[in-house]
Amino acid sequence: MDFELSEENRAFRDMVRRWVDTEAPKAWARELERNEHDYPFALWDKFTAAGFHGIGIDEAYGGQGGDVMTQMILGRELARSLGGLAWIWGLTSFAGGKSIGVYGNEEQKKRFLPAMARGELRASIGFTEPNGGTDVLGALSTTAERVDGGWVINGEKIWCSSSHVADYILLLARTDKNVEKRHHGVTLFFVPAKQKGLTVTPLPKLGMRSIGSCLVHIDNVFVPDDLVLGEPGRAWYMLLPTLNNERIMVGAFCLGVIDGVLEDALDYMKQRKAFGKTIGSFQALQHYVADIATWQKAIELMLHNTAWLQSQGKDCGMESSMLKVMASDYAVQAADLGIQILGGMGYSAETDMQRYWRDARLWKIGPITNEMARNGIAERLGLPRSF
Structure with a gap:
């Protein structure tokens, strides 16, 4: 059993790490996220120049290729400096290689x-509804009705990240109300975001600031048949494998946050002096960084194992949920300890600990709450459904 990255993956990791330190350092990330109303187009353009938007997209369609491990390496290294800003890459990556690249037809x-x-097309995701949260299917009230040549969609979506600057929204809607089970009769659309009938309202929030999370109101929006992804009515069956991939990606982002927290904590502890010596000699603080380093190693092993399972085409539904739960829990705990280690400076917007904490806190809620993920794990272990 080999727990090491391949030589090719190590070279890719080292290249991305150098790129991040040069092109997207932490100080710049702090500046980008200060104003949640300003989308960081400059960061998007840097990703474009580096070819990152093509990672995970087949070379036959102009991409860079790369399996799930390659994508997770990229996500981890980006989040080490950028925190939640790494989701700018992740959003379109999910809509591209993991969605259209999986169940789109050849023309699409x-x-x-x-x-x-x-890097010429930005995408957003429209699954969650204002009254739904994690209960995506139970609260799915957005509908799409058949008309000549396509569909007319009505409804509302919430927490659609970057939809205010998106070209398309990957949107889930109910196309058949007369179904036996609620996961039947739902369809996935790739909706042009800049058309009449779509009203996008940015929402203020704690973290993930400059990415922009929005409420999207959909009023009689026409979508042609050629923008339906996969078979109408069977979207949930298509989405399940890609939802596993999304949870693995969240695990990679959370691990990147833990990397950044540990890096900053060690640097500070080696320099900061109190009571006549550097604070790195204080046993309590040493225990804090020992815990962070232990969580880092545990999540790294879980990430590599789950990404390997996914790359082999094996069922990793339970493992991806376990990874998502543990990674987000540990990322938040690590950032909280990081704030404690830095003391007042950890609470200051002039350092990154508070930014890591604010961004990582969201990953305990989305794309699925940790409580609901635990329900799914328990059910896979043979216990009755609790929801």
């Missing part, structure tokens, strides 16, 4: 994937 792949790989 040729139409959208090259533009995504070139």
Whole structure:
């Protein structure tokens, strides 16, 4: 059993790490996220120049290729400095290689994937509804009705990240109300975001600030048949494998946050002096960083194992949920200890600990709450459904 990255993956990791330190350092990340109303187009453009938008997109469609491990390495290294700003890459990556690249037809792949790989197309995700949260299917009130040549969609979505600057929204809607089970009769659309009938309202929030999370009101929006992804009515069956991938990606982002927290904590403890010596000699603080380093190693092993399972086409539903739960819990705990280690400076907007904490806190809630993920794990272990 080999727990080491391949030589190719190590080279890719080292390249991304150098790129992050040069092109997207932590000080710049703090500046980018100060104003939640300013989307960081400059960061998007740097990702474009580096070719990152093409990671995970097949070379046949203009991408860089790369399996799930390659994508997770990229996500981890970006989050070490950028925290939640790494989701700027993750959003379109999910809509591209993990969505259109998986269940789009050939025409849709040729139409959208090259533009995504070139950084010319931004996508958002519209699954969650205002009255739903994690109960995506139970609260799904957005509907799409058949008309000549396509569908007319009505409803509302919430927490649609970057939809205010998106070109398309990957949107879930109910197309059949007369179904036996609620996961039947739902369809996935790739909706043009800049058309009449779509009203996008940014929402103020604690973290993930400059990415922009929005309420999207959909009023009689027409979507042609060629923007339906996969078979109408069967979207949930298509989405399940990609939802595992999304949880693995969250695990990678959380691990990157833990990397950044540990890096900053050690630097500070080696320099800061109190009571006549550096605070790195204080036993309590040593225990804090020992815990953070232990969590880091545990999540790294879980991430590598789960990404390997996914890359082999094996069922990793339980493992991806376990990873998502543990990684987000530990990332928040690590950032909280990081604030404690830095004391007043940890609470200051002039350092990154508070930014890591604010961004990581969201990952305990989305894309699925840790409580609901635990319910799914328990059910896979043979216990009755609790919801």
